[in-house]
Amino acid sequence: xxxxxxxxxxxxxxxxxxxxxxxxxxxxxxxxxxxxxxxxxxxxxxxxxxxxxxxxxxxxxxxxxxxxxxxxxxxxxxxxxxxxxxxxxxxxxxxxxxxxxxxxxxxxxxxxxxxxxxxxxxxxxxxxxxxxxxxxxxxxxxxxxxxxxxxxxxxxxxxxxxxxxxxxxxxxxxxxxxxxxxxxxxxxxxxxxxxxxxxxxxxxxxxxxxxxxxxxxxxxxxxxxxxxxxxxxxxxxxxxxxxxxxxxxxxxxxxxxxxxxxxxxxxxxxxxxxxxxxxxxxxxxxxxxxxxxxxxxxxxxxxxxxxxxxxxxxxxxxxxxxxxxxxxxxxxxx
Numbered sequence: 001x002x003x004x005x006x007x008x009x010x011x012x013x014x015x016x017x018x019x020x021x022x023x024x025x026x027x028x029x030x031x032x033x034x035x036x037x038x039x040x041x042x043x044x045x046x047x048x049x050x051x052x053x054x055x056x057x058x059x060x061x062x063x064x065x066x067x068x069x070x071x072x073x074x075x076x077x078x079x080x081x082x083x084x085x086x087x088x089x090x091x092x093x094x095x096x097x098x099x100x101x102x103x104x105x106x107x108x109x110x111x112x113x114x115x116x117x118x119x120x121x122x123x124x125x126x127x128x129x130x131x132x133x134x135x136x137x138x139x140x141x142x143x144x145x146x147x148x149x150x151x152x153x154x155x156x157x158x159x160x161x162x163x164x165x166x167x168x169x170x171x172x173x174x175x176x177x178x179x180x181x182x183x184x185x186x187x188x189x190x191x192x193x194x195x196x197x198x199x200x201x202x203x204x205x206x207x208x209x210x211x212x213x214x215x216x217x218x219x220x221x222x223x224x225x226x227x228x229x230x231x232x233x234x235x236x237x238x239x240x241x242x243x244x245x246x247x248x249x250x251x252x253x254x255x256x257x258x259x260x261x262x263x264x265x266x267x268x269x270x271x272x273x274x275x276x277x278x279x280x281x282x283x284x285x286x287x288x289x290x291x292x293x294x295x296x297x298x299x300x301x302x303x304x305x306x307x308x309x310x311x312x313x314x315x316x317x318x319x320x321x322x323x324x325x326x327x328x329x330x331x332x333x334x
Contacts, residue, residue: 010090010191012057016183020051021058023175027162028129030171031059036128038173040065041118042087042094044079044196047133049086050184051176053191055131056090064093066121068114070101079196086193095121112166119168129171134159137181139227141211148207152288153268157237158230177231180224244272251317252277258321260314271295277320283307 030036040055042048042065056063065087067080080096087094097120099113122130139158146155163172176184188195203209215221247265252273254260259277263270271291278286283306286294290306297304303312310323 010053010057010193012053013187013190016187017054017057020054020175023161023178024055024058024173027173027175028171030128033128034062037062037064037126039063039118039122039125039127039130041114041130041132042067042083043198044083045198045201046188046195047135047176047181047184049083049193049195050187051131051133052083052086052090052092053187053193055175056092061091064095064125064127066095066097066118068097068099068117070099070110070113073198075196082196093125095125097121115166119165119170122165122170129173130165131173131175133176133184134174135176135179135181135184136224136227137212137215139177139230140215140223141208143226143230143233144211144215145207148211152271153233153237153240154272155288156230157234158227160231160234178224178227240268240272243269244276247273248276255319255321258309258319260317260319262317267295278306278309281309281320281322283309 024031024038028036028038031038038055038059040048040052040063042052044067052063052065065083067083069076069080071077084094084096097117099110099117101113102109118130121127143156143158149155159174159177161174161177163174164170165172200206201209201212204213215223243265247263247269251262251264252259258281261273261277263273265273271288274295275286275291278291286306294304294306294311298311298313298318301313303310305311305323308323309320311318311320
């Protein structure tokens with residue numbers, strides 16, 4: 001079925017389609033190349049299905065969709081089938097991507113597996129970018145959750161409208177980041193399309209669900225304004241990253257056994273430089289609290305350690321090196 005004919009079978013708000021097209025024009029200048037195709041991550045939930053409908057109409061013939069099946073819920077396979085059927089109606093190529101989620105932090109592992117699977121799909125299909133349906137309510141909920149955990153600037157920074165898929169150079173677009181969840185629901189209602197409802201979205205075991213319910217009850221809170229604050233914090237985070245890169249070039253030098261840092265910048269920047277030093281010397285991504293303790297000890301002129309690294313004050317700076325391997329005690333003689 002021709003995609004234009006298929007899309008005409010659905011009624012979509014013309015203002016919403018025009019709004020999405022304008023956002024894509026701004027976020028994705030590569031889209032002027034009429035051969036460039038956009039991949040849409042569609043879980044089957046209301047937000048991603050609304051994005052699919054809008055994108056298929058705004059970019060007829062230039063959209064493909066993928067649904068990641070984590071296999072974590074019995075309904076997930078059928079939801080992927082439902083998305084495939086909708087895509088067939090729209091004339092949009094669709095792929096179901098099964099993944100296995102590693103044990104541990106299920107939500108974090110599922111996110112990592114999801115992005116890895118979609119990145120492979122984008123590359124295999126020769127798509128130019130990937131789009132997700134993160135919106136303003138997501139931004140506000142995430143900011144409040146992390147404020148409640150005393151996160152720093154990097155943790156509080158909202159998602160950016162354009163980024164990259166983790167561990168790849170693939171552009172990651174969030175074209176409905178300024179939209180409210182209710183606006184996306186209106187797209188579905190106008191089109192007469194149903195979407196899946198994930199029961200975890202009403203499960204009070206999850207922080208996000210409790211925050212979402214609290215926001216719904218606190219009508220004096222402006223969700224759109226909170227989301228804008230998250231975007232402004234993201235800009236501040238980018239500025240700190242720029243300053244940390246400058247501090248690194250100016251103040252970090254190689255030593256025979258590791259790295260030496262003569263801090264000049266404020267603490268927030270120094271924390272990022274020290275985190276990079278830890279990574280450069282082969283340690284895993286350090287926790288913020290561990291970094292803060294390390295920096296406090298060094299600032300007081302005391303040696304400290306993190307993982308297998310030892311840091312020592314040294315003539316106006318700090319030296320970082322791997323701790324020497326311990327020699328095994330000699331075996332007792334028979």
